[in-house]
Amino acid sequence: MTGNAINRCVALLGGSFDPVHNGHVALANYFVDLIKPDELRIIPAGNPWQKDGLHASGEDRVAMVRSAFGGALGVMQVPVNIDQQEILRASATYTIDTLRAVRKELGPDVSIVFLMGADQLQHLNTWQEWQKLFDYAHVCAASRPGFAMDAAHIPSDVAQELNRREGTPVQIRSTAQGLACLAPNLEVDISATEIRAALQRGERPISLVPPGVLDYIEQHHLYKS
Ligand SMILES: Nc1ncnc2c1ncn2[C@@H]1O[C@H](COP(=O)(O)OP(=O)(O)OP(=O)(O)O)[C@@H](O)[C@H]1O
Numbered sequence: 001m002t003g004n005a006i007n008r009c010v011a012l013l014g015g016s017f018d019p020v021h022n023g024h025v026a027l028a029n030y031f032v033d034l035i036k037p038d039e040l041r042i043i044p045a046g047n048p049w050q051k052d053g054l055h056a057s058g059e060d061r062v063a064m065v066r067s068a069f070g071g072a073l074g075v076m077q078v079p080v081n082i083d084q085q086e087i088l089r090a091s092a093t094y095t096i097d098t099l100r101a102v103r104k105e106l107g108p109d110v111s112i113v114f115l116m117g118a119d120q121l122q123h124l125n126t127w128q129e130w131q132k133l134f135d136y137a138h139v140c141a142a143s144r145p146g147f148a149m150d151a152a153h154i155p156s157d158v159a160q161e162l163n164r165r166e167g168t169p170v171q172i173r174s175t176a177q178g179l180a181c182l183a184p185n186l187e188v189d190i191s192a193t194e195i196r197a198a199l200q201r202g203e204r205p206i207s208l209v210p211p212g213v214l215d216y217i218e219q220h221h222l223y224k225s
């Protein structure tokens with residue numbers, strides 16, 4: 001933590017967004033309500049090294065994210081920006097690189113909060129330099145059906161780190177980095193995997209993705225094979 005007066009809070013949501021879906025929008029909304037950041041940045045991954053490859057291009061995923069989150073004061077109660085730095089980097093997408101870049105851009109007096117779902121929290125200790133993430137940002141995770149956040153499901157080194165860093169939303173807003181929070185009340189049972197499978201079966205997953213995203217997928221014939 002720094003001793004500086006914090007003058008802003010920026011929440012970051014990274015993801016493959018292949019495609020973006022209502023679970024992502026709900027996750028972002030949940031933390032916007034809880035932490036009340038001044039800005040939300042959506043960061044599509046360029047090369048998510050722990051996944052088996054991507055199914056849509058960076059350009060298509062950015063367009064879908066733009067449609068889902070809109071611009072300033074679209075579906076969110078906060079200005080939203082799409083940060084394409086990970087798509088522009090050729091290398092494997094490591095969040096630590098992104099956080100270093102965002103911290104460099106914003107300086108020391110801004111609270112930076114990296115958001116994730118419980119599935120990622122369950123293997124946070126496999127991320128590149130995972131403990132250093134807290135040197136640049138706070139980390140907040142929300143529950144997700146099928147991915148528990150209790151001691152039995154979180155690796156002990158991650159659980160220890162979360163325990164010693166636990167912070168309230170007010171503390172998170174008013175310090176630059178280094179805290180963690182768990183939000184156990186989000187229950188949105190949607191995944192991009194299930195959406196891709198539905199599209200391949202010729203279904204229209206209208207309740208799982210925002211309408212503009214489904215239009216984009218259909219117009220561009222995405223996720224057919
Ligand atoms: N339904 C959900 N509830 C809570 N968090 C979610 C949900 N869906 C995705 N997330 C979180 O959003 C971030 C980006 O997720 P991602 O783009 O990989 O979507 P996904 O649905 O998990 O994709 P896939 O099914 O292809 O693995 C991750 O931190 C993930 O944990």
Ligand SMILES: O=C(O)c1ccc[n+]([C@@H]2O[C@H](COP(=O)([O-])O)[C@@H](O)[C@H]2O)c1
Binds near residue numbers: 013015016048095
């Ligand atoms: O930094 C890492 O090593 C790392 C490993 C796995 C996932 N991440 C990030 O976690 C976010 C969600 O990833 P995913 O695979 O669920 O789309 C996204 O921003 C990824 O870049 C980061």
